[in-house]
Amino acid sequence: MPTTLPAxxxxxxxxxRLVRLLTRLGLRLGTVHVLTVPGRRSGAPRPTPVSPxxxxxxRYVIAGLPEGDWARNVRAAGRGELAHGRRRQAVTLTEVTDADERERAMRAFPREVPHGVPMFVRLGLVTGPDPDxxxxxxxxxxxxxxTAS
Structure with missing residues (x-):
């Protein structure tokens, strides 16, 4: 695992920040939700936009940077709140350790979340929207x- 995260x-x-603001105002932004989990050190709420x-x-969320702050916070807390517009839902988040299940989720990502593909390209994980x-x-x-809590 690399010690430095890609830029x-x-x-x-x-x-x-804009996505979080628009969600607080009750606007739905396509597949984008705001996942809020307690910080692993402070316990303070840490919101981040995700696309389930x-x-x-x-249902799944994918962290292209598995050692990024939001993924580490999810691992530590195992729970959070998922907001989409004005709708909020308490959720439990369980890391997928089964390679086949993780592969199925990733294979579906470019079809389910096409606007997320460019970030995966930028991270060097893929070169385009090919499910393979x-x-x-x-x-x-x-x-x-x-899963719903």
């Missing part, structure tokens, strides 16, 4: 199964 685009932090996807009746490329990258990401 994220400069626009990402302001864009995430559904595969075989199960996403499946091949499954061991390099973190996937979390979402």
């Amino acid at each position: 994220l685009p400069r626009w990402l932090r302001p864009a995430n 996807l559904t595969v075989d009746g199960r 490329e996403f499946a091949a990258a499954a061991q390099r990401v973190a996937a979390f199964r979402i």
Whole structure:
């Protein structure tokens, strides 16, 4: 596992703030939800935009940076709140350790969350929206199964 994270685009932090604001105002932004989990050290709420996807009746979120802050917070807390517009739902988040299940979720990602493909390209995980490329990258990401609490 690399010790340094790839450089994220400069626009990402302001864009995430805007998404959080628009969600608080009750606007739905396509597949984008705001996942809020307690910080692993502070316990303070840490919101981040995510795009859940559904595969075989199960919901998932994928962390392209498995050691990124939000993924580490999810691992530590195991729970959170998922907001989409004004709708909020308490959820349990379980990391997917089964390679086949993680691969199925990743294979579905470009179809379910096409606007998320460019970020995976930027991270160097794939070169385009090919489901086979996403499946091949499954061991390099973190996937979390979402269940209602």
